[in-house]
Amino acid sequence: MMSSLYYLIFPVIIILTLLRKGRERTWGRCKDTSSLKGKVFLITGANSGIGKETVRELVKRHARVIMACRDMMNARKAIAEIRNNVSTGEMIPMELDLASLASIRKFAHNVLNDFPEIHVLVNNAGIYVPLNHRASTKDGFEIHFGVNHLGHFLLTNLLLDRLKLSAPSRIVIVTSKLLESGTIDFSNLNGEKGVITKGRMNPAYCNSKLANAYFAMELAKKLKNSGVNVYMVCPGFTYTGLFRNVKRSWFHYIIFSPVAFLFLRTVYQGAQTVLHCATDASLSNENGLLYRDCKIYKSKKELEPEMASKLWEISANFTEINAVL
Secondary structure, eight states: OHHHHHHHHHHHHHHHHHHHHHHHTTSOOOOOOOOOTTOEEEEESTTSHHHHHHHHHHHHTTOEEEEEESOHHHHHHHHHHHHTTOOSSEEEEEEOOTTOHHHHHHHHHHHHHHOSOOOEEEEOOOOOOOGGGOOBOTTSOBHIIIIIIIIHHHHHHHHHHHHHHTOSEEEEEEOOGGGGGOOOOTTOTTOTTOOOOOSSSOHHHHHHHHHHHHHHHHHHHHTTTTTEEEEEEEOOSBOSSTTTTOOOOHHHHHHHHHHHHHHOBOHHHHHHHHHHHHHOGGGTTOOSEEEETTEEOOOSSOOOHHHHHHHHHHHHHHHTOOOOO
8 A cells, every 4th residue: 555655655755856956947147246335225024934034145245234124132142153154255134124114214314324334225024914804004004015015115205315325226126926916096095985805815915915016116107217117027936935924734734845845946946036226237227127037027917107106196195205316
C-alpha cells in the first residue's frame, strides 16, 4: 500500500517542482547590482515582507535606508535580523502610522529636518482586513482607502520638494494586479453604501490598489520633466504578512497548498521588480508605467486620465494639502 502511494505521489511532486521552476524563470530579477553608496531610500512598511527584503538588498549595495514603520520594536528586530548577514549600508528606523494623517505629517517633518536628500521613495506599505471588520483610520477613512492610498498620497506630497531637490530621483508605488478588479466610485469612497463583493478578495482592497495606480498616473503627469520619475509595481502573488488578519480553516490550507506551491513567490522574488524600478539605470528615462516581472506590464484595466485627475483633487481635499504641483 505504501509503495503504491509512493509511486503515485512522487511523480506528482516531480511534476509540480518542474512547473514551479518553469514559473520562477518568468518572474524576472533585478539585474542592476551597482553600488548605491551615497543614495538615500525611504521605504514604508519596511519591517516585514517585501519592504524588509527590499531594505536587505539595498543595504547590501551600501545604500542608506530610512525604514518607515508603525511598530518600532518590529523595525529594530528587522534590522537585527538583516545585520546577521549584511554589514554594509545604513538602516534608520522611524515611526510612521499611515492610518493617521497627524503621524504622517510628523514623520515627514522629522525626515525633512534630518535628511537633506531623498533619492528614492518606495510606497510599499499596505493593509488588508476582512470586509466584515469595517475598519477605519484614525481620521475616519475606510482603512484600505485611508492607508493604502490616502496615507501615501499625503506622504508623497509632503516629501516632493525634497525629492525634486535630490533629482534625479524616483517614486515607486507598489500596487497589484488586483487593481483590474477595482472600481473608483466617488460617491462611495469610504464604503458608506456598502461594496459589491466579487470572488474571495475584499473589493475595498482592490479599489485601493486601483487608487494607487491612478495616483501614480496623475503624479507622473504632474512631475514630467521635473527630474522625479514615477513607477508602478505589481510584485506578484507573494508570501508576506498582508493577510495576517484573515482567518482560514485547515481545509483551506489543504486545498490552497498546491496552488501556493506553484504561484506564491518568496519575499526575495516579490521584491525584485520593486528593486528594478528603484535602482535600475536602464529605467532612468521611463515615467508613469506599470511593471511586473521586471518589465513593463500592460494591464487589462484601462486607466482613465479624468478619473486620475478627479481622485487627485478629492485626495488633496481629504488630506488638506495644497497638492497643486
